[in-house]
Every structure is written in structure tokens, then in C-alpha cells.
Amino acid sequence: MSGRGSLVIARLRGIPIAVHWSLALSALVLGRLRFAPWAWLGLVLVVLAHELGHAALVRRNGLDVEGIELFGWGGECRHGGYATRWQLAEIAWGGVLAQALLLPVGYLVAPRLGASIPGELLASFGEPSLLMIGLNLLPIPPLDGSRAWSLVAMAWRRRRAARQRSSIARRGAALAKQRERDMRAVHELERDKVSERGEPSAVVLEGEVAEQVRRAIKRAVDEHEPRR
Ligand SMILES: [Zn+2]
Numbered sequence: 001m002s003g004r005g006s007l008v009i010a011r012l013r014g015i016p017i018a019v020h021w022s023l024a025l026s027a028l029v030l031g032r033l034r035f036a037p038w039a040w041l042g043l044v045l046v047v048l049a050h051e052l053g054h055a056a057l058v059r060r061n062g063l064d065v066e067g068i069e070l071f072g073w074g075g076e077c078r079h080g081g082y083a084t085r086w087q088l089a090e091i092a093w094g095g096v097l098a099q100a101l102l103l104p105v106g107y108l109v110a111p112r113l114g115a116s117i118p119g120e121l122l123a124s125f126g127e128p129s130l131l132m133i134g135l136n137l138l139p140i141p142p143l144d145g146s147r148a149w150s151l152v153a154m155a156w157r158r159r160r161a162a163r164q165r166s167s168i169a170r171r172g173a174a175l176a177k178q179r180e181r182d183m184r185a186v187h188e189l190e191r192d193k194v195s196e197r198g199e200p201s202a203v204v205l206e207g208e209v210a211e212q213v214r215r216a217i218k219r220a221v222d223e224h225e226p227r228r
Contacts, residue, residue, distance in 0.1 A: 006069055015055055015065050017048070022072030029072075038117050042124025044070060046099060046132065051075040053098025057091040058083075074136075089151035092144040096137060099129050106130075 006018040023044065051068040054077035058065050064080040083091065106126025113119030137145040 008067075012052070012068075016067045018067060018069045020069060020071040023070055024072070026072030036120065038120040039124050039128075042121040043128060045121075046102065046124055046129045047075045049098045049102055050095040050132075051077045053094040053096070054091055055079075055094075056098070057094030061087045061090060063087070085147075085150060086154055088147050089149075089154065092146075092148040093151060095144055096133055096148065099133050102129060 005022070006020045008016045008018045010017045028040075047070050048068070051070070055065045055068060058077065058079040061083065062081075063083060066078040066080050069076045069078070077091075077095075079091070102125040105122055106124065106129055110119050110122035110126055113122065136143050137148060139145045139149055
């Protein structure tokens with residue numbers, strides 16, 4: 001990908017990196033019109049890291065990175081496919097997170113290197129980058145903040161829905177247990193009733209046997225006593 005006024009200068013893991021002419025202009029402005037080529041390069045690297053952070057989240061979400069373009073006012077990471085609001089918010093955070101990972105280099109490593117070339121270059125990873133993060137997180141389109149913060153609201157809603165689901169599941173389990181207890185109680189009651197009935201029915205059975213015996217005796221007597 002290279003738009004009008006842009007030139008593809010490299011490919012990183014298959015991702016074309018293009019640079020727009022306005023980058024040179026902004027380097028001049030951000031460098032407070034001083035000739036500070038290493039500080040400028042540092043800023044370009046911060047923007048590149050930011051866009052690579054977006055690219056990493058694009059790929060993590062299973063989408064294709066079409067290309068990265070660096071402008072004077074920032075960068076752009078274009079991706080193909082359909083991204084959900086959640087995915088867009090995650091991708092928005094990718095840029096900020098990549099910059100955040102470089103902050104310790106700018107704040108802790110760069111000062112130790114003093115006024116050397118690497119010191120000047122890495123200093124851009126500190127305060128200038130933090131300033132960029134702060135501005136970029138304002139909830140104003142097209143800044144990343146306009147999409148990034150919705151992740152917090154969506155995560156909160158997801159958490160609330162998950163909590164409601166688990167509370168319903170807990171209540172369901174409690175009801176099932178209660179039903180099991182009730183059924184056991186009913187079975188016990190029925191068993192007790194059967195055993196209550198069991199005693200009279202044994203008497204009935206005894207009575208039946210006695211009746212059969214009586215009939216058998218009567219038959220035997222009838223057979224032995226000729227009818228008149
Ligand atoms: Zn961004």
C-alpha cells in the first residue's frame with residue numbers, strides 16, 4: 001500500500017511500511033525547528049511502534065494487515081475484513097500499549113546515554129511519546145481514544161452479563177437441589193404409607209389363607225360325607 005505522496009520504504013513480516021512526505025515537515029515542527037535528526041528519527045520510530053502495535057492486535061483478532069503508512073500527524077494501520085466494535089477497540093489500544101512498552105527506554109535508558117546519538121534518539125520514547133499517548137487517548141475521532149474507551153464500557157457490560165448468568169445458574173442449581181430434597185421427602189412419605197398399609201394387608205393375607213384352608217376342609221368333609 002502506498003497512497004498519494006507516500007513511498008513504501010520497507011516490509012516488516014509481510015507488512016508494507018510507507019512514509020508520507022508530511023513526516024519530514026512534522027519532524028521539523030516537533031523538533032522545535034532545531035536540527036535534531038536523531039530525535040526526529042526517534043519520533044518516527046515511536047509512530048512506527050504505535051502502528052505495529054495496531055498491526056499486532058489486528059493479526060491477533062484474525063484480520064489481515066494491509067499496510068502501515070506514516071504521516072506527519074501520525075500513522076495509519078489499514079486492515080481488511082470486518083472488525084466488530086470490540087475488535088476495533090482492542091486494535092485502538094494496541095498502538096498505545098506499544099508506545100507504553102517503550103516508555104521505560106525513554107525514561108530510564110536514554111538519560112544514562114547522555115547527549116550521545118542513541119541518547120538523543122531514545123529520549124523520544126519518553127516524554128514526547130507520553131505526550132502523544134495523552135493526546136491520542138482523547139475521545140475525539142479520528143484519535144484512538146474515540147474507539148479505545150468503549151472497550152472499558154463493553155468489558156463492564158460483559159462482566160455484568162456474566163455475573164447475571166452465573167447468578168441465574170446458581171439459583172437454578174439451588175432449585176434443582178431443593179426439588180431433589182422434596183422428591184426424596186415425598187418418596188419417604190410414600191414408603192411410610194406403604195409400610196403402614198403393609199400390616200393390615202398381612203392380616204388380609206392371613207385371612208385369605210385361613211379361608212382357603214377352611215374351604216379345603218369343607219371340600220374334604222363333603223367328599224367323605226355322602227349327600228343325603
Ligand atoms: Zn493509533
